Amino acid sequence: MNEFRLDPESLSFTLVSKEPTKCKACDKKSEKLASFPFRKGYVNVYDIKDDVQPSKFELTGERFKSSNADGYEEITVENQEHGDNLRTYSTEEIEHLLWFLCERKRVLNKYNFGENMVIIRHLDQHGYFDTLLLHVPTQKVPGSRCTECENVNNTNDREVYKTENFVLYVPFAPKYGGEVIISPRKHLAFEDCDSVVLFDLAGVLKRLLEKQPQETTIAIVQMADRHFKVKLFHGAVDAYSVLGINRIDRSPEDISKELRAKMSNGT
Numbered sequence: 001m002n003e004f005r006l007d008p009e010s011l012s013f014t015l016v017s018k019e020p021t022k023c024k025a026c027d028k029k030s031e032k033l034a035s036f037p038f039r040k041g042y043v044n045v046y047d048i049k050d051d052v053q054p055s056k057f058e059l060t061g062e063r064f065k066s067s068n069a070d071g072y073e074e075i076t077v078e079n080q081e082h083g084d085n086l087r088t089y090s091t092e093e094i095e096h097l098l099w100f101l102c103e104r105k106r107v108l109n110k111y112n113f114g115e116n117m118v119i120i121r122h123l124d125q126h127g128y129f130d131t132l133l134l135h136v137p138t139q140k141v142p143g144s145r146c147t148e149c150e151n152v153n154n155t156n157d158r159e160v161y162k163t164e165n166f167v168l169y170v171p172f173a174p175k176y177g178g179e180v181i182i183s184p185r186k187h188l189a190f191e192d193c194d195s196v197v198l199f200d201l202a203g204v205l206k207r208l209l210e211k212q213p214q215e216t217t218i219a220i221v222q223m224a225d226r227h228f229k230v231k232l233f234h235g236a237v238d239a240y241s242v243l244g245i246n247r248i249d250r251s252p253e254d255i256s257k258e259l260r261a262k263m264s265n266g267t
């Protein structure tokens with residue numbers, strides 16, 4: 001069973017769930033939920049049912065809190081093939097794709113899928129975005145200050161590039177190789193972006209993607225304070241780990257059961 005567990009020491013989450021090995025776009029089974037015209041074809045949206053499921057969210061337990069893994073996942077596919085597609089798109093085309101994602105977020109906001117969003121894309125693989133909405137890891141604390149507003153006001157020597165609306169910087173404490181962040185200079189939620197802002201963002205992305213190595217991961221991230229940012233990493237990074245959630249593919253109870261059997265057999 002897929003389950004979120006809260007580590008009582010670090011207060012970080014672990015997801016007990018197998019990581020899918022097949023390409024989600026090639027392996028999709030559901031009917032399309034929405035489509036938008038793009039280039040000579042369409043961008044199609046499909047929901048993904050085999051990873052996390054919409055359900056009533058409740059962390060239960062005293063010190064050891066857990067919950068059935070819940071949330072929502074869908075993929076937005078603009079290409080039928082694998083390959084380095086986003087890099088070859090124009091700024092206008094990248095802006096269109098970002099606009100479709102914003103439009104979907106506005107639709108999904110009607111449902112209670114959680115405040116934590118990651119939209120991930122692995123460059124040089126299949127041309128699709130994978131959207132995850134979750135109730136963990138963060139929940140809004142009334143009156144708390146926005147962390148990302150603090151970040152963009154304190155980029156100092158880590159600032160790389162700036163436009164009217166965005167700043168590109170290296171985070172204070174990167175978690176992965178090649179980690180850079182493109183963030184709105186003023187507090188802004190992803191779903192509140194207009195096409196002018198998205199065109200600006202697409203321009204920064206286009207310039208940056210030309211300089212990125214193969215196997216780059218792009219992640220649009222928004223958490224409870226609703227100040228989105230785009231993170232880029234070298235290599236393939238798991239969507240959950242972008243949100244700071246560890247993933248293990250076997251339950252701790254299964255692992256201990258197997259180990260108990262081994263210990264009692266003396267093998």
Ligand SMILES: [Zn+2]
Binds near residue numbers: 023024
């Ligand atoms: Zn594929």
Ligand SMILES: [Zn+2]
Binds near residue numbers: 147148188
């Ligand atoms: Zn902010």
